[in-house]
Amino acid sequence: MTTVGLLHPGHSAEDDYPRIETLLTGVNVPIVHTGPGEDAHRVDALLDRGSAERLAAGTEELRLSGAESVVWASTSGSFVHGWDGAQEQIRTLAVTAGLPASSTSFGFVHAAREVGAGRVAVAAAYPEDVTRLFVRFLGAAGIEVTGARSSGVATAAEAAAWGPERVLELVRAADRPDAEAVLVPGTALHTVACLPELEAAVGKPVLTANQVTVWEGLRLAERRGAWSADLGTLFARKGE
Template identity: 85%
Template sequence: MTTVGLLYPGHSAEGDYPRIEALLTGVNVPIVHTDIGEDAHRVDALLEMGAPARLAAGTEELRLSGAESVVWACTSGSFVHGWEGAHEQIRGLAVTAGLPASSTSFAFVHAVREVGARRVAVAATYPEDVTELFVRFLEAAGIEVVAARAGGVVTAAEVATWGPERVLELVRAADRPGAEAVLVPDTALHTVGCLPELEAAVGKPVLTANQVTVWEGLRLAERRGAWSTELGALFARKERDGEVGERAGE
C-alpha cells in the first residue's frame, strides 16, 4: 500500500480522491483539510490561503496516517506565489512534514512533461488575473501556453457546483489545434468522473488538478506503476524503463 497525504483547502471537490483510490490498486489518499480563510480567487486571499502556518497545521495528522509523501492540493494557492515563492512554499512544507513534498502547481509541470507535451492550453475557472499568473508559472517552467480561457469564477464554492457539461464546455473553449494537452487547474472542480469524456472530446491528454495531485504524490513516493484506463492519459502511460522520478521543487 502506498499512502499519499494531501493538504486540501476547505471542502469542495475532495470527493474526487476516493474515486481515484477506487480506480487504483494499493493506493491510499488520506486528506487533511486546511483552513482557507476567505473563499476567494483573489490574489491577497490566495496568498493567505497558502501561508506556512495554515499548511503546517495539518502535517502531524498526515505523518500519523503513514503518508510517504505530502502534496498541497491547491493550484492557485501555490502558483500565486510565483515560481520562486512556490518553490519556497514546498521546501518549507517538506521540512515541516519531514516528507517529500510538492503542490498541485508543480504537479502540472511534471505531468505535462510526463505526457510529452511542450505546448498546452489552459482551461481555468479563475478570473483573468489569476489565470494569467498560472500561465506565467507554466512559462517559467519552460512550457508554452498557446491559449488560456478564464471562467471568471470568484469562489471555490461556486466551482464545486459545476457538473461535467460545464467542465467539458470550458475544456472545448480553451483547446486549440497547437496545444498538445489541455490543463484544468482547480482542485475545487470535480473532474475525475469525466476524464475519458474530456480527452475524447479534444483528442489529446487533459490534465486536471485532482488527477495530477495524486499522480504527483505517487511520483514522490516512487510508486509510478499505478495505472488506470479511467484516469486519462497520465495514468494510462507505461513507465519507461530505467526512468527515475525527480523531486518536486528541484
C-alpha cells in the first residue's frame, strides 16, 4: 500500500480522491483539511490560503496516517506565490512534514512533461487575473501556453457545484489545435469521473488538478506502477 497524504483547502470536490482510490490498486489517499480562510479566488486570499502556518498545522496528522509523501492539494494556493515562492512553499512543507513534498501546481508541470506536452491550453474556472498567474508559472517551467480560457468563478464553492457538462464545455472552449494537452487547474472542480469523456472530446491528454495531485504524490513516493484506464492518459500506461 502506498499512502499519499494531501493537505486540502476547505471542502470542495475532495470526494474526487476516494474515487481515485477505487480506481488504483494499493493506493491510499488520506486528506487533512487546512481550512480555506476566505473562500475567494482573489490573490490576497490565495496567498493567505497557502501560508506556511496553515500548511504546517496539518502535517502531524499526515505523518500519523503513514503518508510517504505530502502534496499541497491546491493549484492557485501555490502558483499565486510565483515560481520561486512556490518552490519555497514546498521546501518549507517538506522540512515541516519530514516527507517529500510538492503541490498541485508542480504536479501540473511534471505531468505535462510526463505526457510529452511542451505546448498546452489552459481551461480555468478562475478569474482572468488568477489564470494569468498560472500561465506565468507554466512559462517559468518552460511550458508554452498557446491559449487560456477563464470562466470568472469567484469561489471554490461555486466551482465545486459545476457538473461534468460545464467542465466539458470549458475544456472544449479552451483547446487549441497546436496544444498538445489541455490543463484544467483548480482542485475545487469535480473532474475525475469525466476524464475519459474530456480526452475523447479534444483528442489529446487532459490533465486536471485532482488527477495530477495524486499522480504527483505517487511520483514522490516512487510508486510509478499505479495505473488505470479510467484516469486519463497520465495513468493509462503501466509504470516500471
